[in-house]
Amino acid sequence: MIKEFRGKTAVITGAGNGFGAELAREAARRGMKLLLADIDGPALQAMVAETRKLGAQEVAGFEADLSLYENVRDMIAKAVSLYGTLDLLINNAGIGFDGTIWEVPLNDADWMIDINLKAMLWGMREAIPIMMKQGTPCHIVNVSSSSGVITTKGMWVYHATKHGVVAATESTVYDLQLRGVSNIRFSLLLPGFVQTDLNHYNRHRPERYQSDDPFYASDTYRASQAYLDEVITHGAPIDNIAPLVFDAIENDKFYVFPQPELLAVAKIRFEDILQNRYPNILRLRGDDV
Ligand SMILES: NC(=O)c1ccc[n+]([C@@H]2O[C@H](COP(=O)([O-])OP(=O)(O)OC[C@H]3O[C@@H](n4cnc5c(N)ncnc54)[C@H](O)[C@@H]3O)[C@@H](O)[C@H]2O)c1
DSSP: OOOOOOOOEEEETTTTTTEEEEEEOOOOHHHHHEEEESSHEEEEEEEHHHHHHHSSSSEEEEEEOTTSSSHHHHHHHHHHHHSOOOEEEEEEEOOOOOOTTSSOOHHHHHHIIIIIIIIIHHHHHHHHHHHHOOSSSSEEEEOOOGTTTTOOTOOOHHHHHHHHHHHHHHHHHHHHHTOOOEEEEEEEEOOSSBHHHHHHGGGGGOOGOOOGGGGGGGGHHHHHHHHHHHHHHBBOOOHHHHHHHHHHHTTTTTEEEEEEEEEEHHHHHHHHHHHTTOOOOOHHTOOOO
């Protein structure tokens, strides 16, 4: 377990906005050496300057599209070459949108799978051998979502990526336990809707996922954007996220639920599984069916 953060190295992805920026501020206040990564150059540079002022021992920016494996690999290598160690990895960069499996364009689905799921898997893949070799207390935080343990309508690909992060993290924990590796601990952040920049995800769309699919001119698409604006701007305040995550790192907590009331929805899902019931959106909404 990491108990003393001063002088330790943290890599934080998606550090330009939202959760990543909050986590970078907290890591800076604790005197860590930071490598902040993001595709959003101006937001990243602003956070580099802010975290330097907040007390980061050292800080550098890594501007890259982390939906590409090579960039994730180079980010981890850069942290080690700059600071000599890798103690904390926060896999956070991600996007979110709504829409059905038969309407959302393939390029959007690929984009979400690449950044929400693959980037987090490749982050673990690159970091774990370094942390194993180091043998010192290390921690990996994977930012999933309450959508990683519950399922609701309209977010099939988001659910698929966030469930994937939960499953891959748990499976990796077992693999390390079987190998007798105990210096690397993990946490999963599982929030419901929180006020961040997530509804402006299109600002962070890499060139290779651009398309002129007619879906973007449809009422369905406009309605999905309006829904995302509504739920994110009326989401929970962001203030408790960084304290909860650092408490989890210091006190070895694995599942971090900022809105534990959402577990009631997870319970319905697990009752469906245990009782072999067909999923029903009305039951999910609390109706007696
Ligand atoms: N806000 C919520 O309601 C909520 C709830 C549950 C989980 N999450 C998860 O939290 C994480 C952070 O999201 P947020 O809400 O802070 O959103 P945000 O948009 O405020 O921040 C996401 C950051 O990731 C960066 N990013 C996006 N694509 C990238 C790419 N290809 N390469 C590098 N950086 C990239 C963005 O530039 C941005 O700075 C995401 O994984 C998201 O799924 C958010």
